[in-house]
Amino acid sequence: PDVVNKIAAGEIIVAPVHALKELIENAVDAGSTSLEILVKDGGLKLLQITDNGGGIEKEDLEILCVRHTTSKISTFEDLSSIATYGFRGEALASISHIAHLTVTTKTKEAALAWRAHYLDGKLAPAKPGQSAEPKAVAGRQGTQITVEDLFFNVPTRRRAFRSYADEFNKIIDMAGRYAVHCQGVGFTCKKAGEASNSLSVQAQATVIDRIRYVYGGMVANELIELTVSDDRWGFSANGYVTNANYGVKKSNFLLFINHRCVESSTMKKAIEQTYTSFLPKGGHPFIYLSLEIDPARVDVNVHPTKREVHFLNEEEVIQALCKKIESELAAVDE
Ligand code: ADP
Ligand code: MG
Numbered sequence: 001p002d003v004v005n006k007i008a009a010g011e012i013i014v015a016p017v018h019a020l021k022e023l024i025e026n027a028v029d030a031g032s033t034s035l036e037i038l039v040k041d042g043g044l045k046l047l048q049i050t051d052n053g054g055g056i057e058k059e060d061l062e063i064l065c066v067r068h069t070t071s072k073i074s075t076f077e078d079l080s081s082i083a084t085y086g087f088r089g090e091a092l093a094s095i096s097h098i099a100h101l102t103v104t105t106k107t108k109e110a111a112l113a114w115r116a117h118y119l120d121g122k123l124a125p126a127k128p129g130q131s132a133e134p135k136a137v138a139g140r141q142g143t144q145i146t147v148e149d150l151f152f153n154v155p156t157r158r159r160a161f162r163s164y165a166d167e168f169n170k171i172i173d174m175a176g177r178y179a180v181h182c183q184g185v186g187f188t189c190k191k192a193g194e195a196s197n198s199l200s201v202q203a204q205a206t207v208i209d210r211i212r213y214v215y216g217g218m219v220a221n222e223l224i225e226l227t228v229s230d231d232r233w234g235f236s237a238n239g240y241v242t243n244a245n246y247g248v249k250k251s252n253f254l255l256f257i258n259h260r261c262v263e264s265s266t267m268k269k270a271i272e273q274t275y276t277s278f279l280p281k282g283g284h285p286f287i288y289l290s291l292e293i294d295p296a297r298v299d300v301n302v303h304p305t306k307r308e309v310h311f312l313n314e315e316e317v318i319q320a321l322c323k324k325i326e327s328e329l330a331a332v333d334e
Contacts, residue, residue, distance in 0.1 A: 030053025054108070101118040114135065168191065181254070201214065263309065
C-alpha cells in the first residue's frame with residue numbers, strides 16, 4: 001500500500017510548483033492575509049510557506065496527513081464543489097509520502113504553537129529515536145508548512161529535474177498568479193539565503209497594483225476592466241485585459257475559476273484570436289479573468305495534474321467573453 005500511496009502522490013505532485021499551489025490554496029482557505037514563501041533549490045530542497053491564518057487544532061494534527069482528511073466538506077451537497085476545489089484532503093497526505101513534512105501551527109485560542117513531523121501519512125519523529133508526538137513550541141498565530149527533500153524517495157522523478165532555475169520560475173509564476181488574484185492577501189516569495197524578495201505584494205494593493213508589481217507597469221498601465229455575466233450559462237466573470245494599444249511579447253493568461261488557478265486552452269485560443277485584429281503585429285494580450293461558475297457545472301473528473309478545466313456551456317461562456325472583449329477593444333480603438 002505504501003508503494004501505491006507513493007505512486008498516487010507522485011501523480012498529484014509532479015513538480016515543486018504543484019505542492020506550492022496546494023499550499024497557497026490551503027493558506028488562503030485558512031483566511032490568511034499574509035503569505036511568505038521560501039524556496040531552496042527550485043523547491044526540491046526546501047519549500048516553506050508561512051501564513052497568518054486560523055491555524056490547525058492540536059487534536060487534528062494526528063490525522064492531518066491521512067488521505068481524505070479535510071475540514072472543508074461538511075455536507076453532502078459540498079461534494080459537488082470538489083470540482084473546483086480540487087481533490088479533497090489529498091495534498092498534505094500526498095506530500096507526506098514524497099517529502100519530509102513539518103507543520104508548525106497555532107490557532108488564536110491556543111497558548112502555544114504545535115510542531116509535528118510527518119512521513120507516509122503519519123506523525124513521525126523529527127530525528128530517529130525521538131517521540132513522534134507533536135511538540136509545543138513558541139509561535140505566532142497561523143501555520144508554517146515546511147516541505148524538505150521533495151521526491152527524496154522517488155529517485156527517478158528527482159533525477160528528471162534539469163535545473164533549479166526552471167523549477168523556481170514555475171514557482172514564481174504560480175505565486176504571481178495567486179498574488180494578482182487574492183485581494184487582501186500579501187505575498188512574498190524569496191530564495192533561501194537571498195536578501196531581497198523575488199516577489200512582493202502588499203495585502204492592501206489593488207488588483208491593478210498587483211498586476212503592476214508582478215507583471216510590470218507597461219502591462220498594468222494599458223488594461224481595461226472587464227465584467228461579464230450570463231444567467232443562462234450560470235457564470236459571472238471579471239478581470240483585466242490588455243487594451244488595443246499595447247501588446248506584450250508573450251501572451252499571459254491568468255484564469256481563475258471559483259478562485260482556483262486553472263487552465264483552459266480552448267478559452268485561451270479563442271481570446272487570443274479575438275485580439276489578432278486589434279493588437280499591433282507580434283503583440284500578445286495580457287489576460288486576467290476570474291470566473292465564478294456554479295460548482296455543479298464544472299467537470300468533476302479533471303485529473304489533478306491536468307489543470308485543464310471543462311464546464312457546462314463552455315462554448316457559450318467563451319463566446320460571451322470574446323464578444324465582450326471585442327466590443328471593449330473596438331471602443332478603445334475608436
Ligand atoms: P483540503 O485542502 O482538500 O482540505 P489538504 O490536504 O490540502 O486538503 O489539507 C487538509 C486539511 O488541513 C485542510 O482541510 C485544513 O483543515 C488543514 N490545513 C492545511 N493547511 C492549512 C493551513 N495553512 N492553515 C489551516 N489549516 C490548514
Ligand atoms: Mg488543500
